[in-house]
Amino acid sequence: LGQALIAIKNMVTGTTSACFEPALDYVVVKLPRWDLEKFHNVSRLIGSEMKSVGEVMSIGRTFEEAIQKSIRMLNNGRIGLVGNRDRFDDLEQALTHPTDNRLYAVASALDRGWSVDQIHGQTRITPWFIHKLNNIVGLGKKLSEFTLESIPEVLLREAKQKGFSDLQLSNLWNCSEEAVRDHRKTVGIVPAIKQIDTLAGEFPARTNYLYMTYSGAEDDVEFQPDSAVVVLGSGPYKIGSSVEFDWCCVNAVSTLKEMEYKTIMINCNPETVSTDYDICDRLYFEELTHERVMDIHDKEQPAGVIVSMGGQIPNNLALPLKRNGVTLLGTDPDDIDKAEDRHKFSALLDTLRIDQPRWEELTCLEDAEHFADTVGYPVLIRPSYVLSGAAMSTALNRDELRSYLERASEVNRDHPVVISKFITGAREIEMDAVGEKGELYCYAVSEHVENAGVHSGDATLVLPPQRTWLETMRRVKVITREIARALRITGPFNIQFIAKDNEVKVIECNLRASRSFPFVSKIYRINFIDAATRLIMGRKLPKIHRSSFDMDYVGVKAPQFSFTRLKGSDPILGVEMASTGEVACIGDDVYEAFLKSMLSVGFHVPKKGILLSTGTLEHKVQFLDALRELQDLGCRLYATPGTAGFMGRFDIPAETVHWPSDNQDPGALACMDQDKVDLVINIPKDDTPEELENDYRIRRHAIDRNIPLITNLRVASYFIRALARYTEDDLAIKAWDEYE
Structure with a gap:
């Protein structure tokens, strides 16, 4: 501040001042x-x-x-x-x-x-x-x-x-x-290979920003074979792949530089830290495709390529790159393929006698219906590729299964769908870990607040787990060690489990960094990516003392949604990810951390009233203790007819409001319009058209009125319990290093 532009050096070009009109040749x-x-x-x-x-x-x-x-x-x-x-x-x-x-x-x-x-x-x-x-x-x-x-x-x-x-x-x-x-x-x-030259040849360019073009006669840079390590970036931010993977890429590059390796980053996302000019020795603003990575590899001849930091896009390139002679660092691509290929991974689990949900890959409607009838509904359907825009979905009955498969009109031998048994009432558990030649170096086990059925990217994560049985935790660790040895993992990996009645099943295994690596690294204060990078490069690391995983605090990661911008969208969670961001908070117990995280994503403590529609009778019974806590808090409650009737049986007062389709006063939508409520809890009941339409209209109206909305029973229960234990003034404001 306070300096003339002509006195400030241009950090990118290295030759001109900040007072310089750029001239572009690209x-x-x-x-x-x-x-x-x-x-x-x-x-x-x-x-x-x-x-x-x-x-x-x-x-x-x-x-x-x-x-x-x-x-x-x-x-x-x-x-x-x-x-x-x-x-x-x-x-x-x-x-x-x-x-x-x-x-x-x-x-x-x-x-x-x-x-x-x-x-x-x-x-x-x-x-x-x-x-x-x-x-x-x-x-x-x-x-x-x-x-x-x-x-x-x-x-x-x-x-x-x-x-x-x-x-x-x-x-x-x-x-x-x-x-x-x-x-x-x-x-x-x-x-x-051309430099991003804002001087258009008028002065020598010294930038490390590079791109490739077929409209050039010579390369602008010189190459030193076997001197650099390439890290493949994460590509564009999208639902399912965001800044978490860029954090992993940047930390990997930083560690490589500490180890005195020259670093090359390939990425195409201008929003990321990894594409800042001062992060790596050379930055290629280029496609993350097999063709372009091979083009760069042919020129640079690097010592190796790391594909495990940038999410699924670089992971998908592992096997094709190996087949073309590229040295890939970390887990062998053939072992990555064993985890990625559903048939190979299922066979591996069978060999290891590790349980998994029943599944089949099917090519016609009749076989799909027969499988679903055999294992029982609900079932989870996922296409082997994106079918006419259809995404992963659940079917509660034969009509829903038929409807989905008819929309995905190209189901055939070349384009099968995978159908698996959906286990209701199960808890989902995540394992984020780093392997060293098949042995477990460090790990973090997180539990989801929501039961299985909500995509892991939309789930609320708790670390360390608070409600998972010790025997379940033991089984998760044993299974993780067996899979790590079988796949000879070196580097980061993630395994997702479901657990019910102490039975643990494996959903999937990804031999790469996951969305939750930044979260677990910051909660444990152990940089999992730094450790993974050093192990990938063959360095020996001291063992992490067991006490490092013993904490007197709890971390909670909560999702951030953007439904207000997506007009007409149904703001309900399911097996397809919908969140566009996340927050993480720390507390002395799970309820403090949970309340902090909910407030951080835009919720607030309800002062006016709460509109309740609590789903099936089973859901209502499960929610009864939370309703009593709301009563003790003195909250004014409004409820749809079924919920109000149930509450009345247990002497919990609530004002009845009618469904939108009833066209009666007082109505649920009018209740929101009249500013009577500042929290809506809407738990879907069943799949009848009238119920679906009424629930959708209430949810959408809450979003359009900017009223906080909860659609998951377990999240609602946690939120109410947190409100019963903490006021906003009770929430401790501490620096990160004050938690021990």
């Missing part, structure tokens, strides 16, 4: 990432209110190159602007009403022969952009007239300069991606 495209398909009833229209959950940034020498790269960076199944399976029944509607898919509607219109002026008239998009998109569509049509053997070299080079990937071209020519790669390398078509 094009940057920033593209949002939406996950609207994960929400029921949500409006897909986009406008002045933000709905995206993340973004990517691509760099190229042409707009065509940059836009196609950015589409692939989104990691939503599309391979570029053209060559996808997008279908628009009403193309004019898709153009005039902007949604998250309008870019692909424009491409579809161009493919069908619409003129630039026609599309401009429907969308008001500046014609320059439509012309550029038309260049890609037109080139795609021209390329489809050739084969890999007949394509002229000049046309292949143009395709790469316009951002066509090897996979895109292989689909056009009905050959393998590797065949395209081998052919273009044979004829000398390889990308050049």
